[in-house]
Amino acid sequence: MIKKILVTGADGFIGSHLTEELVKQGYNVRAFVYYNSFNSWGWLDHSSEDIKSSLEIFAGDIRDPFGVKEAMKGCTHVLHLASLIAIPYSYHSPATYVDTNINGTLNVVQAARELGIEKVVHTSTSEVYGTAQYVPIDEKHPLQGQSPYSASKIGADQIALSFYRSFDTPVSIIRPFNTYGPRQSARAVIPTIISQLASGKSTIKLGAISPTRDFNYVKDTVRGFIAVMKSDNSIGEVINIGSNYEISIGETAQMIADIMDVELKIQTDEQRLRPEKSEVERLWADNSKAKQLLGWEPEYAGKDGLRKGLEETIEWFTNPKNLSQYKADVYNI
Numbered sequence: 001m002i003k004k005i006l007v008t009g010a011d012g013f014i015g016s017h018l019t020e021e022l023v024k025q026g027y028n029v030r031a032f033v034y035y036n037s038f039n040s041w042g043w044l045d046h047s048s049e050d051i052k053s054s055l056e057i058f059a060g061d062i063r064d065p066f067g068v069k070e071a072m073k074g075c076t077h078v079l080h081l082a083s084l085i086a087i088p089y090s091y092h093s094p095a096t097y098v099d100t101n102i103n104g105t106l107n108v109v110q111a112a113r114e115l116g117i118e119k120v121v122h123t124s125t126s127e128v129y130g131t132a133q134y135v136p137i138d139e140k141h142p143l144q145g146q147s148p149y150s151a152s153k154i155g156a157d158q159i160a161l162s163f164y165r166s167f168d169t170p171v172s173i174i175r176p177f178n179t180y181g182p183r184q185s186a187r188a189v190i191p192t193i194i195s196q197l198a199s200g201k202s203t204i205k206l207g208a209i210s211p212t213r214d215f216n217y218v219k220d221t222v223r224g225f226i227a228v229m230k231s232d233n234s235i236g237e238v239i240n241i242g243s244n245y246e247i248s249i250g251e252t253a254q255m256i257a258d259i260m261d262v263e264l265k266i267q268t269d270e271q272r273l274r275p276e277k278s279e280v281e282r283l284w285a286d287n288s289k290a291k292q293l294l295g296w297e298p299e300y301a302g303k304d305g306l307r308k309g310l311e312e313t314i315e316w317f318t319n320p321k322n323l324s325q326y327k328a329d330v331y332n333i
Contacts, residue, residue: 002077002118002229008032008062008108009081009123011042013184014176018079018222020047023054025226032071032082035059043183062104069111076118077229080108083123083156086187087149087274088333094148101152102159109163109171117170121228122160124175124238125153126214126283135246136286139175139238146278157238164236172234174225177242177285181218181309182316187332190215190310193253194260194317199328203265207272209250214242214285217300217309227294234293242285243298245306255307259314271331 005022009015010031022029033041041057060067062082072078084090084100105122112120129137130144145151163169180190189206196204224241228234247255250266257264273279290296300309316322 002027004028004030004075005229006030006032006072006075006078007081008078009083011040011044012081013043014179014218014221015081016043016047016183017181017218018081018225019044019055020051021222021226023051029054030056030058030071030075032058032060032062034082035061062107063099065107065110068107069114072108072111072115072117078108078112078117078120079225079229080105080120081123083153085125085149086185086333087127087147088187090147090149090152091275092333097148097152098155102155105156105159109160109169113163113167113169119229119235120160120169120171121225122157122171122173124157124173125150126175126177126240126242126285127280128154128157128175129283131280132282132284135282135284136244137240137284138286139240139289146280147274161236170235172228172236173238174228175238175240176221176224177214177216177240177283179216179218179221181313182322185332186326186328189249190252190256190313191317191326193256194314195323195326195328197257197260197262197264198318198323201328202263203267204253205267205269205272205331206249206253207269207274208279209253209266210248210281211279212246212248212282212284213252214244214246214283215252215306215309216241216243216298217305220298220300223299224290224294224296227290227296231294237293239290239293240285240287241290241296242287243301243305244285244287245302246282246284247306256310256314259307259311269331
């Protein structure tokens with residue numbers, strides 16, 4: 001029985017959507033948000049009043065084992081999303097990724113072991129696979145740390161799995177491919193494209209446009225988290241959540257421009273390029289394990305599904321109130 005769910009990283013892009021959906025489904029949710037002097041709850045500040053009034057907020061730092069354990073007390077399930085995710089910033093400050101992603105995950109699973117938590121869902125990323133050695137990428141694909149970020153997530157995943165194997169801590173690993181949607185940070189490629197075009201630019205600045213990605217709409221990702229949380233079949237497993245559709249960055253940019261009915265010119269911005277051996281050239285998810293174990297499959301699948309998701313994302317970003325929160329002229333590392 002799911003009595004209370006702790007969502008770490010509840011203030012972030014995916015975490016806020018997940019938190020809202022859990023509340024809508026009637027779950028008792030404690031939202032772990034990053035402590036700051038502004039008393040900001042991140043994207044949860046923008047949630048409806050009925051959502052916010054239903055939440056229990058815990059402000060803390062995932063790097064603090066004492067605070068993490070305190071936040072987990074009284075919870076039966078933990079959905080662990082708190083992490084540093086920007087790849088360019090991991091080149092700049094790699095130690096912070098070890099502290100947050102690896103040690104933060106250790107804090108969660110150690111507390112889960114001590115408190116007897118019934119289920120921990122740990123968030124991985126498709127970046128741990130690196131450039132595809134074969135496609136579509138299943139969960140047995142080799143792991144390659146092509147950036148300090150991806151290396152830290154590989155470490156975090158292995159810490160989580162080691163607690164399952166060593167102590168029978170009930171851990172599941174959800175591995176979303178490139179999630180997109182409303183509220184996503186401008187350091188990600190789809191918001192970068194939309195925000196530049198919505199600001200009136202006809203020539204937009206991007207990094208490499210030849211790499212391919214498997215874009216997953218945030219509503220599908222959220223459904224994946226809830227399916228993993230509810231399924232006993234997921235314990236001890238790594239499960240891809242992806243659309244099983246591959247598209248290049250350049251083609252994605254053109255699709256966005258077509259939806260927005262604007263002419264598109266792309267200028268390569270050197271500072272947005274990853275180091276050559278660090279660029280992940282190809283990602284394409286095999287989602288058959290999620291279908292088999294969870295009964296999950298994407299509702300925004302294929303080219304038509306991507307277009308539908310992009311339309312919803314563009315509608316949100318082009319709202320002046322939302323667009324005003326983004327700095328389209330500034331490159332976010």
